[in-house]
Amino acid sequence: MKLAIFDFDGTLFPKETFPLLMNHLKTHPNYHQNYRHFITGLIPVYVAYKCKLCPEKTMKEYSMRRYLSSFKSTSKEEINQFFYELGDSMSTKLSDSVVQRLEQHRKDGYYIMLVSGAFEPLLHSVTKNISFDRIIGTSIPFNLQKGKQVRIDPIQGYRKKEVVQEQFSNVEVDWANSYAYGDSYSDLDVLELVGNPVAVKPDSRLSEVANNRKWEMMV
Template sequence: MRIAIFDFDGTLYSKETFQLLMDHLKDHPVHGPKYKPFFRKILPLYIGYKLKIVPEPTMKERSMQIYAGALHTLSKKELDDYFLEMKDSMREGFNVDVINRLKQHKDEGVHVMLVSGAYTSLLHAVTKGLGFDTIIGTDIPFTKDGTFNKDISIYHIQGKRKNEKIMESLAGNEIDWANSFAYGDSLSDLPVLELVGKPVAVKPEERLERVAIERDWAIL
């Protein structure tokens, strides 16, 4: 079994999801008033990150928690609908070359996976119809009655956590890693890119580009 693993931000989606999430909340006709309290909570975290007091992984995870918390009054169904509203604007930012690679892999019978730190519900909403066999993202915790569970911390899928989830998802399958693919744009994608025999750097940031050139990886 061959697989092709796609990152989302900067790879399939050419922009940054969290910025779009912030804009969506700020301009939302119903939930817009939630933006200022959200921003007041996230600002000290962002400042701490810029001052190198807060590590980037911590900043990202807490940001995801704060954003989800701002929408804690929404049921799971309402939150799914909220993310679905972003589908058209996000699809305008999809990388056509990456979409073509995805279709090519599907035609060749490769198992295609989307692995990202973005909210799982958002990933399902905006990629519906693209044909991903597996989608791994950051889950928002809900109670059994479908309300946001404030007592459970969000486990942000990033770095080596992506590898953990990939392995969990593929457990019991024999994977031809040497002939499998992975697509990413940043150095944080390195753990996933190193899993496969055919890594592809997509419009890579400078640090990943240096690695790709040194290791003779494909660059898209």
């Protein structure tokens, strides 16, 4: 089996997802009243991150937990609907060049995966017109209750590599002829899994690695 593994933010989708999530919450007719509570709790951690007192990974995990706390006592159906509304508007803004690569890999018989730290309902909504063999994102605990801490397992950094390896622990994978696509240095662990890593409009740190190792870059 040969894999083609795609990142989402900055790769399949050209922009970062979280600012769009924030705006969706801020302007949503049913949940906008929760935005102030979300943002006031986020600001101290974000300031600490900008002052290099808080690691990016910690800041992102806290942001996601804080965001989900806006939906405590909300039903699974209502939460899914919230994410599907945003995903529907994002589905027409995917990267044409990356989608073309994905479709070519499908024609060539690759197993197509989307592995991202974004929330799973959003990923399924945005990619509703694309056929993936497997979509792995950050799961939402649908038993959110007031007074209880939100617990999530963000699929980011080294965790991406772990979930891919877990998925194929009992399957023989042709890693040397597999592909992986990512835009960020945080995607490095997944990119190093395969024989054909592709840096998509990479950030400065990933660009340096890609140049030094003669990796393909899509700009």
